[in-house]
Amino acid sequence: RKEVEQDPGPFNVPEGATVAFNCTYSNSASQSFFWYRQDCRKEPKLLMSVYSSGNEDGRFTAQLNRASQYISLLIRDSKLSDSATYLCAVNPGSGTYKYIFGTGTRLKVLA
Amino acid sequence: NAGVTQTPKFQVLKTGQSMTLQCAQDMNHNSMYWYRQDPGMGLRLIYYSASEGTTDKGEVPNGYNVSRLNKREFSLRLESAAPSQTSVYFCASSEGGVDYGYTFGSGTRLTVV
Numbered sequence: 011r012k013e014v015e016q017d018p019g020p021f022n023v024p025e026g027a028t029v030a031f032n033c034t035y036s037n038s039a040s041q042s043f044f045w046y047r048q049d050c051r052k053e054p055k056l057l058m059s060v061y062s063s064g065n066e067d068g069r070f071t072a073q074l075n076r077a078s079q080y081i082s083l084l085i086r087d088s089k090l091s092d093s094a095t096y097l098c099a100v101n102p103g104s105g106t107y108k109y110i111f112g113t114g115t116r117l118k119v120l121a
Numbered sequence: 122n123a124g125v126t127q128t129p130k131f132q133v134l135k136t137g138q139s140m141t142l143q144c145a146q147d148m149n150h151n152s153m154y155w156y157r158q159d160p161g162m163g164l165r166l167i168y169y170s171a172s173e174g175t176t177d178k179g180e181v182p183n184g185y186n187v188s189r190l191n192k193r194e195f196s197l198r199l200e201s202a203a204p205s206q207t208s209v210y211f212c213a214s215s216e217g218g219v220d221y222g223y224t225f226g227s228g229t230r231l232t233v234v
Contacts, residue, residue, distance in 0.1 A: 052228075053227050108179060109223070112163060
């Protein structure tokens with residue numbers, strides 16, 4: 011089993027739709043979690059942190075489910091500009107500063 | 122506000138050639154990282170430097186070396202390039218610790234023929 015797994019998609023959704031992605035992790039000691047957005051042939055850019063209590067930034071909501079070992083990203087009112095690949099990143103704990111990335115979920119928002 | 126700067130942006134090497142990828146950050150970050158990204162494999166950590174003066178191996182260090190020249194700069198060297206090292210290389214930095222995300226450079230697209 012991979013340490014961090016994501017459904018590669020693509021998720022094709024119409025403008026205005028709500029879409030959610032999950033990212034599962036295998037190490038129960040994992041400490042911190044992030045979502046990144048990566049546009050085609052560009053670098054990943056930090057989208058948001060994922061806190062235990064959940065957090066929201068505009069149309070984006072991130073949540074953590076420690077019991078089932080996954081994080082989620084919910085996008086409401088999808089825009090064409092949301093089309094991108096969304097990567098999750100997990101810190102495996104044990105005092106390390108490095109992150110393990112998922113392979114990403116591709117989102118296409120259709121007009 | 123440059124952030125993380127990588128050079129070169131593109132490079133073609135012949136098998137067996139060597140080269141150094143340069144990375145510099147101007148955010149006074151403590152930690153720096155080198156990842157490679159391949160289709161279907163995601164981002165894989167090559168080496169990282171938690172702080173100035175320290176370096177550690179990541180998931181795929183074979184065939185690479187690194188130097189943390191100072192707090193700003195972290196270089197990645199390929200001593201004898203192989204076709205399997207054809208990839209997109211990203212440098213990243215963070216303030217350090219588990220609560221901070223990364224800032225990535227724009228990447229180096231390397232082809233080894």
